[in-house]
Structure formats: C-alpha cells, structure tokens
C-alpha cells in the first residue's frame with residue numbers, strides 16, 4: 001500500500017537525522033512536491049518580511065525554468081581566490097552526496113539547489129558598496145518554488161544536525177503552511193519613486209576610454225570592457241519585487257534575476273548566458289557589439305543591417321566567439337558554432353548574437369565551464385588576464401557582482417549561469433547601476449559613452465528613471 005506524503009516526509013527526515021548522527025555531521029533533507037501555483041512573484045513577495053535579505057528570483061528567457069527561493073538553510077562562501085569555483089563546488093558536492101530526498105525526485109531545478117554568484121574579479125577587496133555580497137555568495141533556500149515547463153514544484157529543505165529531534169518535522173510543516181497561506185493571499189507591490197539620477201564621473205570615464213584605445217593601439221591588449229556607474233535615489237526603500245515585475249514585463253528576452261544579501265539586493269535583466277548545462281549538452285552565448293533600436297520598424301531594420309556589417313562591432317564580437325569556441329573545444333567532444341552572427345533585439349538595444357553549443361566530455365561540471373569561461377571578452381577583454389588587471393587599475397569603480405557569473409546548479413548536475421549585466425545594486429532607497437562596453441582599436445569615447453548610456457535603460461525604465469537616447 002502506498003504511504004501518505006506526510007509519512008514519507010516524516011520517515012525521510014528521521015533517516016536524515018539518523019544519518020547526521022552516524023556521520024556526526026550536518027545532513028540535508030529535501031522534500032519536493034507538485035503544487036498549483038503560477039505566480040512566482042507572489043511567492044517572492046510572500047517572503048518579503050519573514051525572509052528579508054534571503055530571497056532570490058531567476059527566470060530564463062525561454063521561460064522554461066523559473067526559480068524563487070526564500071530563506072536559507074545553508075550559505076556557501078568560498079575564499080576570494082582562483083580556487084573559489086572549485087571550493088564552492090566541493091562544499092556543494094559534499095552536501096548533496098549525503099542528502100536525503102523524498103517526494104518527486106527526478107525533475108531538474110527542483111530539490112536541493114544552489115543559487116548565487118561570483119563577483120567579477122576575485123582580486124578586488126569589497127568596499128562598503130558590495131560588502132554584503134563579498135567575493136561570492138550561494139544559498140540553499142529553505143523553501144523554493146520551481147516552475148519547470150508549466151508545472152510548479154515546492155521544495156522544502158532542512159539541514160539536520162546530529163542532536164536534532166523529530167520535532168523539526170512539526171516546525172517545518174507549521175512554517176511552510178504559514179507562509180504558503182500568505183503567498184496565496186495576494187501581495188500588493190509598492191511603486192518605487194525616483195528623486196535623484198546622477199552619472200558618476202562621466203568626463204573622467206571618457207578620458208579612460210581614450211587612454212585604453214591608445215593602449216590597444218600600442219600594446220598587445222586587443223580589447224577591454226570598461227564600465228561606468230549611475231546613481232539613483234528614491235523617496236522610499238526600493239521594493240525588489242516591484243522591480244522584478246517591471247523587468248518581467250519589459251524584458252521578455254532576458255534572464256530576470258535577483259539575489260538578496262542582508263539589506264541589499266542585486267537585480268537585473270541580462271540578455272547574456274554564460275553557460276547552461278543539461279545532461280552533457282552545453283550552451284553558451286556570444287553577445288557583443290551593440291546598436292540602439294530604431295524609432296520605427298524601418299529605421300530599426302536599417303540600424304540592424306548597419307550593425308551586422310560594421311567592422312568595429314564585428315571585431316568586438318569575433319573576439320568573444322573565438323574565446324568561447326576555444327574554451328568549449330578543450331572540454332567538449334563536439335562544438336557547434338554558426339558561421340556568423342545574427343541580431344538579438346531587446347527593448348532598448350540590439351546586439352550581435354552567436355549561440356555556441358557543445359557536447360561536454362564525461363565528468364566536466366558546470367563549475368568548470370564557469371571557471372574556464374569567465375570573464376569572456378564581452379565582460380573582460382583580450383588577453384583575458386591582462387584585461388582584468390587593467391580593468392582593476394583603470395575603471396575606478398567596484399564591479400562587485402556586476403558582470404560576474406550568477407545562476408544555479410541542481411543535484412543532477414544541471415544548471416545555468418548568466419552574466420550579471422543590465423543590473424543594479426539596490427541599497428534601501430538608493431541604487432547603483434552599471435554598464436560597460438567593449439573598447440577596441442576603433443572605439444571613440446563619445447560613442448562608447450552613448451552605448452553605455454543605452455545599456456542603463458533597461459534598469460532605468462524598470463526603476464522609473466529618465467532614459468538615455
């Protein structure tokens with residue numbers, strides 16, 4: 001006779017506690033069940049107070065996977081050095097190897113899942129701006145709603161210690177019922193009202209671009225991505241749920257993401273995938289080379305054509321295609337790269353776009369792909385190491401998680417990381433927006449300034465700011 005769901009959960013939890021006692025270590029317990037819910041944002045908002053500072057949101061452009069996490073049973077944080085990818089992965093593997101799962105246990109992006117990201121550059125110390133995030137930050141959420149295809153799943157995670165008792169079970173059920181009730185209650189999203197918008201050191205930034213162009217002409221540096229910052233001030237604390245709602249409506253072809261840390265929130269709508277792994281299939285995206293959108297259909301088509309044939313933008317793009325293809329070649333059995341770029345058109349900007357696909361060699365993990373790929377020349381430059389050093393020296397801002405890999409990995413080895421561009425760091429009633437551009441030999445400070453101005457627009461629009469032309 002089939003046992004009830006409650007009995008199954010109870011037995012699973014009891015065996016996780018027993019395992020924790022046997023191993024004298026913490027053991028992760030995870031229960032996954034199908035639920036009816038098609039509004040992940042209302043789930044996110046239900047945790048606004050109870051799980052403040054420990055929420056996340058992820059939706060991919062194809063809307064195949066939406067993940068919302070509340071609370072955290074375990075925070076993983078690796079040291080700030082080149083080993084950070086392996087270190088996070090090692091801690092994750094240890095936790096998942098001992099994990100006890102009950103309920104629906106064969107669906108990707110459900111069950112115990114690690115969500116978070118890495119800063120752009122592990123060699124910069126975090127200042128006040130990014131100190132809640134540090135160099136890297138990953139959560140295993142307490143409650144997680146995954147919408148995979150059209151089906152919703154609720155994962156409940158618990159980290160059991162050797163001295164835990166089965167009373168944990170009652171507490172877990174009570175907490176889950178309480179907040180699920182709130183989540184069904186419908187949640188009003190408060191509007192954000194902007195009172196200040198300021199570009200940080202625009203003239204200084206243009207001089208830096210001019211300096212970088214000179215360096216490209218006279219040294220072995222081929223490309224460097226330089227970013228700048230825009231500061232916003234609001235009447236009240238910004239509601240990240242409201243920002244997500246706007247981004248979902250306005251940027252349907254982008255990844256919509258948020259990651260809260262303490263009182264701060266990193267949120268954005270990035271069009272750029274770093275790596276997706278599904279079984280042994282891997283996907284990356286080369287997105288570099290930009291043009292504004294036209295005022296009407298005809299102008300838009302003309303601008304797109306111009307972009308497709310513009311030598312400066314094609315070179316900027318080609319550096320990315322070569323680097324990603326080479327990185328794939330070393331860890332894939334098969335790599336597929338289209339002969340030339342097409343256009344990706346987002347609401348405020350169009351880009352040269354080349355998707356890269358591969359079949360990964362046996363045993364290569366998503367963290368290895370992240371390590372090999374980051375930063376691509378769409379975020380850093382070429383040669384990679386030199387560009388990162390020069391960004392550190394020239395840029396005059398702390399990138400933090402801007403342009404860094406952000407995403408998730410499940411216990412089946414699947415996962416996806418995007419790069420955190422078209423993004424903002426929200427701190428109470430203030431926000432920092434970041435936008436960068438690929439500087440190559442033919443770049444001019446004015447045109448790169450305009451390009452970065454347009455790249456602020458997705459976040460400016462979602463936050464109610466004045467858009468750049």
Ligand SMILES: C=C(O[C@H]1C=CC=C(C(=O)O)[C@@H]1O)C(=O)O
Nearest residue numbers: 287288289290378435436437438
């Ligand atoms: C670094 C950013 O964009 C990159 C992605 C697409 C196009 C880019 C470009 O044309 O310069 C950038 O490499 C950003 O938006 O902050």
Ligand SMILES: [Mg+2]
Nearest residue numbers: 289290437438
């Ligand atoms: Mg560009």
